[in-house]
Amino acid sequence: MAGRARGGAAPQQRCPSCGSPVINELVGQWAALNVIADLTPLTPEQQEQLREPNRLIWCLRTNSLGHKRLFWVESWHPPDCRTGAHVADHLCPPAAPTTLF
Numbered sequence: 001m002a003g004r005a006r007g008g009a010a011p012q013q014r015c016p017s018c019g020s021p022v023i024n025e026l027v028g029q030w031a032a033l034n035v036i037a038d039l040t041p042l043t044p045e046q047q048e049q050l051r052e053p054n055r056l057i058w059c060l061r062t063n064s065l066g067h068k069r070l071f072w073v074e075s076w077h078p079p080d081c082r083t084g085a086h087v088a089d090h091l092c093p094p095a096a097p098t099t100l101f
C-alpha cells in the first residue's frame with residue numbers, strides 16, 4: 001500500500017513490531033533524541049489522557065515542501081493546535097487476538 005512517494009519527503013516507516021505507520025526522526029538541538037512517533041493525530045481528549053511524564057507529545061508540522069517534522073511541545077500547545085497535528089510517542093498496542101472491522 002505505498003501511497004504517492006514524493007521525492008525528498010521525510011521517510012515514513014512502519015513499526016517493525018505492530019506495523020503501525022510511524023515517523024522516525026532525530027529531534028533536539030543539543031542531544032538529539034531518536035523519536036518514533038505515531039502518525040495518527042490525537043484528539044483533544046486523547047491528549048488530556050496522555051499528559052503524563054512518560055509519554056511525550058509532539059507537534060507534527062508539514063512544511064510547504066511536504067516534509068514532516070516533529071517539534072517538541074515545550075509549553076502547552078492548544079489541543080486544536082493550528083500549526084501542526086499533535087502526535088505521541090509510539091507505543092505498540094497490546095496484542096489483540098482478533099481484530100474486528
Ligand SMILES: [Zn+2]
Pocket residue numbers: 058059060073077078081082083084085086
Ligand atoms: Zn502544536
Ligand SMILES: [Zn+2]
Pocket residue numbers: 015016017018019020090091092093
Ligand atoms: Zn509498534
